[in-house]
Amino acid sequence: MKKIKYSNFFLLGIFIYIIFHIISFIASKTIQTQVLENEDNKMKISRKCIIVRDEYLLKSDINGTLNLLVDEGSRVSKSQEVASIYNNVDSDIDEKINALDEEIDKIKAGEINISKNEINNFNENIELIVSKIQNDLLEEDYSNIKEYKETLSNYVNDKNKLLNNGIDTAKLSAKEDEKEILENQKNNNVFTCLSSIAGIVSYKYDGNEEKYTFTNLDSITKSDIQKEVDNYKEIKTNSKEVKSGDIIARVINNYDAYVATYIDENEVSYFEENQSIVLCNNDEEIDAKVYKINKENDNYIAIFKINNQNMGIYDTRVKEFDIIYKQIEGLKIPKSAIKTVDNKEGVYVINEEDKTPNFIELKGIIYEDDDYKYVDYYKNKIDGVSTVDLYDKIILKPNIININMKIE
Template sequence: MKKIKRSRILILGVFVYIVFQVGSLFISKSTETLALESEELNAKIKTKGLFIREEHIVKSTEKGVLDTIYKEGEKVKKAEDVAYVYKDDKIEKINLQIKSLSEEIKKSKAELEKKSNELSKDLAKNQIKTKNEQKKILEVEKEKITSCLKTDISGIISYKFDGNEEKYNLENLDKITKDDIENTSNNYEDMTKENNNIKDEEPIAKIINNYESYLAICVDKEQAKNFKLGNNIKISSNNLQLDAKVYKIYKSESNIVIIFKITNQNIGIYDTRVEEFDIIYKQMEGLKIPKSSIKKVGNKKGVYSVNEQTQDIEFIELKGIGYENDEFVFIDYYTNNIQGIETVSLYDEIILKPNNINKNIKIK
C-alpha cells in the first residue's frame, strides 16, 4: 500500500511539474513585451491664439488727393515719407509741367554738349537757366499744396486694416481677456488708395514693427501648469512655424491668459489676427514607457525588463522622467546616459502588463 501511495504521489508530482512547465511556457510565450526605442516627444495643446503687434497708423492731415509711395509689404524707415496729400486739384497740371520742364532741361543739356559756337552755347545756357527757374517756381507751388505723411516707426507698410490696431497693442498686453481671444475674427479690409480723394484724419496706411510681436492664448488652470515664465516653446499651424518664449502669465476671471513673445525676427504675416495653433510646450527625444508597464516596488517606481543574456526578469527603477501624462512617461535617455544614471536603456525589452506570474518567470 505504501508503495502504491508513493507511486501516486510521484506521478502527481510529475504531473504538477509538467503542468507548471507547460503553463510557464504558455505564459512566457503569450507575455507581451516592448523593445524601447528612441522617440520624439511633442507635448502640445491645440488652441486659438491672438496676435498683438506694434502697429502705427498713418492718418491724413489734410483733405485732398492721396498719392502713396510704397506697395503692400515693403520696408520703410522711421520718419520717412510714405504718402502725399494734395490739397488742390491743380496738382496734376503742376506735375505735368514739372515733368515737361525736366525733359526739356535734359534735352537742352545734351544739345549744349554738341555746340561749338560760344554765342550758341551762352544762349543755350540762358535757356536752361530760365527753365530751371520755372521748374523751381512750380516745385515751390507744389510744396505749398502738398502735405507729406511720415511714419513714426520703421517696419513693414500695410494697407490692410481690421479695426483692432489700437486695441491690441503692446500697451495692452496685460489686459487681453478670454473674450478677446475667443470672439475676435479675421476681418481685414484692403484700404489701398491711389490718387483718390481722402478726408482729414482718415487712416491711409499702417507701419508694422516686424521685429516685435506677441501671441495670446487662454487656458485652464491644469493646462497652465505646463508653462513657466521664460520657457522656450514652438507655435505651429498650417501656415506658420514660430519660436517663442513665455512672456506673461496672468489670471483672467476663471482662466489663465498666457502671452508668448515671438522670437523669429520676421514672421512675415500681417493680415492675420487670430488662428488655431498647436502650442508645443515640451520637445525631447527619449524612451516612451506605457503606464500599463509601470509598477511600484517599495517606494521605487519601475518596470520589469527581460535580461538579454539570461532571459531572467529584472525590476528596473525609472529615473530621469522628463515628461508624464495619464498614458505614459517619457525618460530622458540621453541625459541619463551622459550623467551615468542607471535606469532603463535603449533597446531594453520590458513587460507591457506585468502580473504576479509573468514578472517572476524565466522567458523561454
C-alpha cells in the same frame, strides 16, 4: 466508486491544466508591448492665439485722390513718404514739376537755342586750324603761324559767345514762374503721408490695431482669444478718391511682436517668465520667450514675446500654434506600464532569452506629464546606472496574469 471519483478528478485536473495553458498561450500572443527608443520628445499644447504687433495706421487729413508711393511689403524708414493725396490738383503734378526742372536745366546749359550743327561747325574749323599749325611747324614754315593763331582765337571766342548767349532768358523766366506756381499748388493742396515708425508697409487692416497694442497686453482676456477672428480689409489703392480720416496704409514694426493665449490651471506650471519656447504652425517654427503670465479668474493668459524673427504674418490676427514648452531627449515610458513593487516604481521588461518578464526599477527620471515619464538614457549610461535600457521590450499593461507567464 472511489476509483471512479479519483479518476474523474484526475481527468478534470488535466483538462483544467490544458485549458489554463491554452488561455495563457492565447493571452501571451495578445499582450501589448513597446520597445524603448531614445527619442526627441516635444512637450506641447495646441492653442488659438492672438498676435499683437507694434503697428501704426496712416490716415488722410484731407479729401482728394490717393497716390501710393511704396509697394506693399516694402520696408520704410521713420518719416519716409508713404503716400500723397491731391486735392483740387492733378495727381501728376510731381511729374510736371520734374519735367520743368529738366527744361530749366537745358535752358541754363544753352541747349535750347544752339543746334548741334552749329557746334559741330565750330569744332571742325578749330580742328582744321590746329592741323595746319602742326603741319607748318613740322615743315619749319613759320610764315602763317601768327595768322593761324589769330583765326583760332577768333573761332574759340565766337563759340564761347554763342554758348553764353544761347540761354533764352525770357523762356527761362517763364519756366521758373510756371514751376513756382505748381509748387505753390502742391504745398497748399497736397497732403504727404509720412510713416511715424520704421517697418513694413501693408495695405490691409482689421480695425483692432488700437485694441491689441503693447500697452494693452494685460487687458487681453480668454473671451477675446476665443471669439476673435481674422477680418482684414483691403485699403483703397492708387487713383481712388479718399476722404479726411480714411485709412490709407498700415506700417508694422517687424522686429517685435507678442502672442497671447489662454492656459488652464493644470498647464500653468509648464511656463515661467523668460522661459524659451517654440511656436509651431505647419512647417514654420518661431523662437519666443514667456513674457508674463496673467491670472484671469480661474484662467491664465500667457504672453509670449517674439524677437528679431521678421515674422512674416503681418495680415493675420488669429493663428493656431503648437506651443512647445519643453524638449526632452530620453526613453519615453507610458504611465500605464509603470507598477510599484516593494515601494519601487518600475516596468516589466521581457527577457529575450526565456521570454519571461522581469521587474526593472526606473531611475534617472527627468520629467513627467499626465501620460508619460521620461528617463535620461545617456546620463544613466555614463553614470553606470542599472535601469531600463535602449531597445528593452516592456509590457504596457502589466497585471497578475501576464507577469507570471512567458511572453511569446
